[in-house]
Amino acid sequence: MAISRSDSTSLGLISGLSLAAHAIKSNALDGAGSQWRALKQDKLFCIFLAGSTASFAGLAAREYLQLRAQRAEERRLALLRQGTAAAHDSKTAGKKKKRVDTGKDFWKQLVFLLRIAVPSASGRGAQLLAAQFFLLVMRTLISVKTAKLSVYYLTTAMSKGSWTHWTRWLSNFAAWTVMGTTVNTGLKYFESLIALEVRDKVTKHAHAKYLGNSNKFYRAALMQRGALDNVDQRIVADIEAWSANVAQLYGHSFKPILEFSMSLYEASKELGYARPVALFATQTLFTIFMRTAVPSLGAMVVKEQALEGSFRHAHSRLVGHAEEVAFLQGAPTERKILDENLKTLTGAKGWHNLMRARNSIAEQFAKFQGIFIGGVFVHIPFLVRNNLGEAERIASFRSTEELMLKCGSNFVELILLGKSLNELSGYTQRIHELLTALEDCSGERERAGAGAQEGGSRAQQIVFTGLCVDTPEPDGTSRTLLKDLDLQMVAGKNVLVTGPNGCGKTSLFRVLAGLWPPAAGTVLCPQSELMWLPQRPYLVMGTLRDQVAYPMLLGYSKLHDRAILECLEMVGLTKLVEADVGLDLTQMEWNDVLSGGERQRIGFARLYFHKPLFAVLDEATSAINPDEEHRLYEKVQSLGTTVFSIAHRLELRKFHQWELRIEGDGSGKWELEPL
Numbered sequence: 256m257a258i259s260r261s262d263s264t265s266l267g268l269i270s271g272l273s274l275a276a277h278a279i280k281s282n283a284l285d286g287a288g289s290q291w292r293a294l295k296q297d298k299l300f301c302i303f304l305a306g307s308t309a310s311f312a313g314l315a316a317r318e319y320l321q322l323r324a325q326r327a328e329e330r331r332l333a334l335l336r337q338g339t340a341a342a343h344d345s346k347t348a349g350k351k352k353k354r355v356d357t358g359k360d361f362w363k364q365l366v367f368l369l370r371i372a373v374p375s376a377s378g379r380g381a382q383l384l385a386a387q388f389f390l391l392v393m394r395t396l397i398s399v400k401t402a403k404l405s406v407y408y409l410t411t412a413m414s415k416g417s418w419t420h421w422t423r424w425l426s427n428f429a430a431w432t433v434m435g436t437t438v439n440t441g442l443k444y445f446e447s448l449i450a451l452e453v454r455d456k457v458t459k460h461a462h463a464k465y466l467g468n469s470n471k472f473y474r475a476a477l478m479q480r481g482a483l484d485n486v487d488q489r490i491v492a493d494i495e496a497w498s499a500n501v502a503q504l505y506g507h508s509f510k511p512i513l514e515f516s517m518s519l520y521e522a523s524k525e526l527g528y529a530r531p532v533a534l535f536a537t538q539t540l541f542t543i544f545m546r547t548a549v550p551s552l553g554a555m556v557v558k559e560q561a562l563e564g565s566f567r568h569a570h571s572r573l574v575g576h577a578e579e580v581a582f583l584q585g586a587p588t589e590r591k592i593l594d595e596n597l598k599t600l601t602g603a604k605g606w607h608n609l610m611r612a613r614n615s616i617a618e619q620f621a622k623f624q625g626i627f628i629g630g631v632f633v634h635i636p637f638l639v640r641n642n643l644g645e646a647e648r649i650a651s652f653r654s655t656e657e658l659m660l661k662c663g664s665n666f667v668e669l670i671l672l673g674k675s676l677n678e679l680s681g682y683t684q685r686i687h688e689l690l691t692a693l694e695d696c697s698g699e700r701e702r703a704g705a706g707a708q709e710g711g712s713r714a715q716q717i718v719f720t721g722l723c724v725d726t727p728e729p730d731g732t733s734r735t736l737l738k739d740l741d742l743q744m745v746a747g748k749n750v751l752v753t754g755p756n757g758c759g760k761t762s763l764f765r766v767l768a769g770l771w772p773p774a775a776g777t778v779l780c781p782q783s784e785l786m787w788l789p790q791r792p793y794l795v796m797g798t799l800r801d802q803v804a805y806p807m808l809l810g811y812s813k814l815h816d817r818a819i820l821e822c823l824e825m826v827g828l829t830k831l832v833e834a835d836v837g838l839d840l841t842q843m844e845w846n847d848v849l850s851g852g853e854r855q856r857i858g859f860a861r862l863y864f865h866k867p868l869f870a871v872l873d874e875a876t877s878a879i880n881p882d883e884e885h886r887l888y889e890k891v892q893s894l895g896t897t898v899f900s901i902a903h904r905l906e907l908r909k910f911h912q913w914e915l916r917i918e919g920d921g922s923g924k925w926e927l928e929p930l
């Protein structure tokens with residue numbers, strides 16, 4: 256099969272190209288004429304071509320004009336909103352857009368995330384990557400060998416009419432088919448396993464940061480800005496897309512590298528190295544030039560994911576407030592809000608698709624240019640070679656051409672990996688931003704923690720010393736709620752906190768719990784001995800038992816059932832314990848099946864169950880009738896829990912020894928009086 260290399264390369268590159276140029280010059284008219292004649296003979300095809308081109312162009316123009324109008328309207332609205340949070344967002348989004356590319360930052364961020372995804376060289380992730388690598392090498396071997404042998408045998412069989420060669424082709428084809436199918440299936444399977452493994456590791460890492468000991472999820476919810484907006488979207492959707500992209504890129508970057516090198520090696524046996532090298536140098540230059548014309552896919556991904564997040568958030572809000580909206584008959588308004596969100600999302604995606612089409616033109620052009628130039632480089636030596644029989648010439652040409660085509664398409668694939676990396680950079684930035692922002696929250700927490708320290712040996716009391724509390728305004732401007740508060744709270748001395756709405760009653764306890772950092776001063780508090788009962792107690796997904804034991808999750812364990820039943824009895828909720836299922840009773844959403852008063856009673860049952868030394872009762876009995884309220888308070892006292900209460904009802908004063916009155920006039924003034 257092989258022809259001597261000196262034969263094939265005896266024609267120099269330049270002289271070969273000048274021969275080709277001469278041939279084109281002499282036959283260009285003939286080429287164009289033959290195309291024209293072929294078209295004229297096929298009128299039906301011409302009509303179809305003209306019709307479909309016209310309708311495509313019409314549709315594309317309409318889409319373009321619509322999207323342009325929509326973008327102009329969005330820009331106008333953004334200008335109107337200037338100075339508001341929305342304008343702030345769009346400005347920061349604009350800044351972000353510039354930063355998304357595959358530069359140095361991207362590689363740093365990617366390495367940072369990959370270290371989380373594959374933490375050790377012997378772990379499951381590394382094993383999967385190694386297995387995938389061997390499969391990739393195997394597939395490349397199969398594909399390169401098949402290309403060369405198959406084409407050679409088949410072309411020889413056809414040109415010589417040789418059954419022997421045809422049978423060789425058949426057995427070769429059958430053998431490689433079985434192997435190829437197995438390897439390709441393995442590759443797909445391992446790609447999905449890698450994607451899952453990467454997602455699992457990165458998501459768990461994000462969960463650990465988000466839901467670690469320091470209430471970062473609370474800060475994330477509080478500071479819904481920048482990297483902490485749509486945390487759910489980033490953790491659920493972005494990490495999933497990033498993992499799938501990484502797994503796909505791993506396979507798709509090794510494959511072209513391997514296939515390119517092996518095909519080039521095989522083809523060089525016929526063509527030498529000069530032609531392929533010249534070919535790929537041309538292609539590199541061409542592709543670099545084309546890439547300057549394409550937009551940044553990373554920036555598009557960032558924007559799209561942010562809009563997806565907002566759309567999802569709008570839906571979640573409706574689910575969370577379904578009852579209020581239904582009472583207010585707000586469905587048409589909510590629909591408008593959701594449709595507006597959808598419109599912004601589809602508008603942005605539509606525009607991006609148009610930009611991607613530009614990208615695709617550049618890509619397709621690069622591919623066809625590769626095939627064209629590749630073809631010319633391979634065609635010339637065989638066109639001028641006279642020392643081969645017809646069958647031999649065709650067989651050698653076809654098998655070499657096949658290899659060079661493989662080389663070419665892999666080379667283009669390799670260069671176009673830039674596109675996939677560009678898309679990946681969008682997800683990478685969003686996830687990296689989130690993890691870094693969660694890391695930064697620690698600073699806040701440390702500052703908060705500096706205020707709300709564990710009491711140590713003084714664990715039987717809560718002490719505020721020179722405490723100042725400011726609101727954490729997202730734009731950096733804050734208001735003073737409390738100034739220089741000195742208060743020592745000892746066991747058995749309950750404090751009633753009063754003041755006008757918004758004066759900072761709850762905020763004082765946010766600082767006490769370490770959720771907000773104090774503006775100045777310190778708080779000493781036995782955190783593990785403090786419990787908070789809000790107006791709307793949180794109900795966890797789980798059994799009735801879990802509602803009482805929260806934050807302990809007992810599930811179906813009956814270990815504490817007696818105590819839990821007693822607590823439910825004390826708050827008058829034994830009716831919830833159904834005869835057949837008992838405390839195993841589970842509801843999809845407890846908030847939907849319990850009334851406001853029942854929810855507050857669950858809160859008290861929880862308090863009785865845990866018996867903390869201190870508790871903050873923040874309007875915790877607002878939905879309970881006064882008689883019951885008294886009994887609940889008496890029980891709290893008898894269990895030895897000292898309380899801070901925020902309450903407006905005068906009847907509750909008798910359960911407290913002190914009143915802390917906050918002025919709420921912006922001066923931060925307060926008064927402490929015995930009751």
Ligand SMILES: Nc1ncnc2c1ncn2[C@@H]1O[C@H](COP(=O)(O)OP(=O)(O)OP(=O)(O)O)[C@@H](O)[C@H]1O
Nearest residue numbers: 477726727728729755756757758759760761762763
């Ligand atoms: N996350 C926040 N970011 C910025 N400001 C906040 C935040 N949470 C509360 N505030 C502001 O802090 C002030 C005090 O709020 P706080 O909840 O402590 O009021 P309150 O005295 O408990 O009021 P009420 O009696 O109505 O429950 C309010 O003006 C409120 O707008």
